[in-house]
Amino acid sequence: MNDTYMKRRAKRPRRPSRLTKGVSSTVAIFLILIAALVAVGQATREEPAELDCGISAENLTKVTVPDELNEISIDYTGFHVSFNPSHHVPNYVAWELTEAKAQGKSPRKSKFKADNDIYGCATLDDYRYSGYDRGHMAPAGDMKWSEAAMDDSHYLTNIVPQDHSINGGIWSSLEKMCRRWAERDSALIIICGPVLTDLNERTIGESGVAVPDRLFKIVFAPYTKPPRAIGFIFPNKPTDDGLEALSTSVDNIEAITGFDFFECLPDDIENEVESSTNYRVWNRQKR
Numbered sequence: 001m002n003d004t005y006m007k008r009r010a011k012r013p014r015r016p017s018r019l020t021k022g023v024s025s026t027v028a029i030f031l032i033l034i035a036a037l038v039a040v041g042q043a044t045r046e047e048p049a050e051l052d053c054g055i056s057a058e059n060l061t062k063v064t065v066p067d068e069l070n071e072i073s074i075d076y077t078g079f080h081v082s083f084n085p086s087h088h089v090p091n092y093v094a095w096e097l098t099e100a101k102a103q104g105k106s107p108r109k110s111k112f113k114a115d116n117d118i119y120g121c122a123t124l125d126d127y128r129y130s131g132y133d134r135g136h137m138a139p140a141g142d143m144k145w146s147e148a149a150m151d152d153s154h155y156l157t158n159i160v161p162q163d164h165s166i167n168g169g170i171w172s173s174l175e176k177m178c179r180r181w182a183e184r185d186s187a188l189i190i191i192c193g194p195v196l197t198d199l200n201e202r203t204i205g206e207s208g209v210a211v212p213d214r215l216f217k218i219v220f221a222p223y224t225k226p227p228r229a230i231g232f233i234f235p236n237k238p239t240d241d242g243l244e245a246l247s248t249s250v251d252n253i254e255a256i257t258g259f260d261f262f263e264c265l266p267d268d269i270e271n272e273v274e275s276s277t278n279y280r281v282w283n284r285q286k287r
Helices: 003-011 018-045 147-152 164-185 250-257 267-275
Strands: 072-076 079-084 089-098 133-136 159-162 187-194 214-221 228-235
Touching (some): 089 164
């Protein structure tokens, strides 16, 4: 609005009618609502900060394991590994997958490698001709947001001997589904690993890398209303079961592994998210 128009208005003031006042108020309210909706939309697309109860993603990825479990804690770019040097595989791997990270575009060009700084890490020769895939726990597909994260995900400390039909099949299908869920729900906390409590004597390589009979994965959506979680138990062999048949509660995975997940949550939220299992809810399209 220019100065000339403002001066002209000043010379000929008019009292606004009741209708004009009403329209102006309605427009103002409408603009405020639009601004609020835009702000909410922007908030859902930015990196989530904390749960309503004040629990950070860093705390949600912490897992309490039995005292007798052999453990080396490693913080890589984008994910955490609890590594077991006795079995040469991780106890578990945990990370936050945000909407932005799920949309990463960095190409997968890293190669598998041993982490020579970690005692007990397997070697490439251990997996060669073993008949098992080098199965990512934190998948390369979740690390495309960072070249460093992509590179770190190929350390053998993040790898478990996995049957090819599972690694390239239903396990991979869940990884892709988690990326879609992260885009829909703003962020996920994901924790997975081998079930070490029912290990047999099967190993591969000179290092004696443990081959698990089963693997677990937990997916937690902390920013949905209400928060929700679901678990999965995978056999490390060919299966005709789908993801719904393999789904279970976090409580059940805790009973199987001896681990304690999400203990930083308030008891009422923890009890609710860990006891429920509803795979079909996870496949709804809206946030």
